[in-house]
Amino acid sequence: MKILVTGGAGFIGSHLLDLLNEENNVEVVAFDNLSSGRESHVPMGIKLIVGDVRDRELLDKVFAEEGFTAVIHLAAQTMVPYSIEYPDEDCDINLLGILNILECCRKYGVKNITFSSSAAVYGDNTNIPLKEDEKLLPTSFYGVTKMTSEHYLRLYHDLYGLNTTVLRFANVYGERQGAGGEGGVVSIFCKLLAAGKGITVFGNGEQTRDFVYAGDIAAALARTVNLTGYNTINVSTRKETSVNQLLLAFEKAVGRKFEVTYAPAREGDIFRSVLDNTNCIEKLDYCPQMELIEGVERTYQDYLKACEEVKG
Numbered sequence: 325m326k327i328l329v330t331g332g333a334g335f336i337g338s339h340l341l342d343l344l345n346e347e348n349n350v351e352v353v354a355f356d357n358l359s360s361g362r363e364s365h366v367p368m369g370i371k372l373i374v375g376d377v378r379d380r381e382l383l384d385k386v387f388a389e390e391g392f393t394a395v396i397h398l399a400a401q402t403m404v405p406y407s408i409e410y411p412d413e414d415c416d417i418n419l420l421g422i423l424n425i426l427e428c429c430r431k432y433g434v435k436n437i438t439f440s441s442s443a444a445v446y447g448d449n450t451n452i453p454l455k456e457d458e459k460l461l462p463t464s465f466y467g468v469t470k471m472t473s474e475h476y477l478r479l480y481h482d483l484y485g486l487n488t489t490v491l492r493f494a495n496v497y498g499e500r501q502g503a504g505g506e507g508g509v510v511s512i513f514c515k516l517l518a519a520g521k522g523i524t525v526f527g528n529g530e531q532t533r534d535f536v537y538a539g540d541i542a543a544a545l546a547r548t549v550n551l552t553g554y555n556t557i558n559v560s561t562r563k564e565t566s567v568n569q570l571l572l573a574f575e576k577a578v579g580r581k582f583e584v585t586y587a588p589a590r591e592g593d594i595f596r597s598v599l600d601n602t603n604c605i606e607k608l609d610y611c612p613q614m615e616l617i618e619g620v621e622r623t624y625q626d627y628l629k630a631c632e633e634v635k636g
């Protein structure tokens with residue numbers, strides 16, 4: 325089986341490439357414009373093609389030459405505030421990108437495509453834990469492009485028989501996460517604590533998120549490449565973790581107490597967020613494994629190591 329991973333040099337992509345690299349009978353090609361990804365995230369032995377998913381001519385050439393069986397599409401503009409500031413650019417990368425990839429899948433006979441969607445498609449819905457059939461009402465343009473992409477996948481299945489899977493990730497964290505993308509609170513805390521600074525929490529710290537480890541996201545992604553039909557699946561822990569609980573996990577990881585300041589909550593922030601994962605367990609036979617304390621510990625240690633490497 326030959327799999328194309330777009331956005332393979334990014335944060336989640338790097339975890340997926342590590343995992344696929346271990347599998348027998350799987351050849352992987354990464355495609356990334358390195359706008360936020362890094363070449364060093366691509367393991368030795370995996371071919372990296374540097375290019376933009378908006379470049380249809382290049383994609384045609386790559387698909388014609390490589391003959392992929394499956395595609396996992398991770399390449400995206402991932403910053404929610406950026407999408408609100410620059411909706412045109414967000415639309416250009418996220419919608420033209422998926423459309424080019426889908427057209428290439430159709431033209432070159434690719435059997436399966438998996439799309440990385442987000443909890444952002446649900447918007448501020450308090451009917452938690454959120455199931456996949458909830459009404460979608462995104463509150464950002466990023467959420468709008470993810471939701472629209474999902475419809476493209478549904479129609480490419482209905483009209484052209486492509487096997488299409490939408491995975492909606494909760495708040496992903498783990499090694500190699502940049503501080504800019506969505507769900508970056510863990511990497512922001514790593515950065516502040518590694519610099520010996522305190523942490524400012526917006527609100528009383530009782531707001532919750534569903535923090536899922538990137539290695540678990542990779543495991544779920546890898547299980548989608550043989551799915552048939554059109555599937556929409558949340559990938560989450562189904563556990564609500566408050567920011568105050570996350571701070572306790574950090575206290576253990578860092579091995580000391582640190583200063584925490586509470587500031588007024590930010591307007592528009594969602595108070596509680598958690599996704600149901602019954603579908604993930606049933607359709608992918610997989611439930612995210614990583615305990616938060618161990619995941620935070622690994623992420624923090626990896627951040628410290630990366631800082632040391634930069635210092636040389």
Ligand SMILES: NC(=O)c1ccc[n+]([C@@H]2O[C@H](COP(=O)([O-])OP(=O)(O)OC[C@H]3O[C@@H](n4cnc5c(N)ncnc54)[C@H](O)[C@@H]3O)[C@@H](O)[C@H]2O)c1
Pocket residue numbers: 330331332333334335336337355356357358359360361362375376377378397398399400401402417421440441442443492493494495496497502505506507508
């Ligand atoms: N991190 C999260 O919490 C989270 C949650 C839900 C969904 N997602 C989705 O998962 C996917 C991966 O996200 P991530 O957190 O690894 O982000 P990331 O920014 O680390 O990875 C995105 C990758 O895509 C590449 N890229 C961006 N624009 C491109 C373009 N035009 N052409 C080719 N490559 C391009 C970047 O260089 C980067 O390597 C994204 O689609 C994101 O929207 C992430």
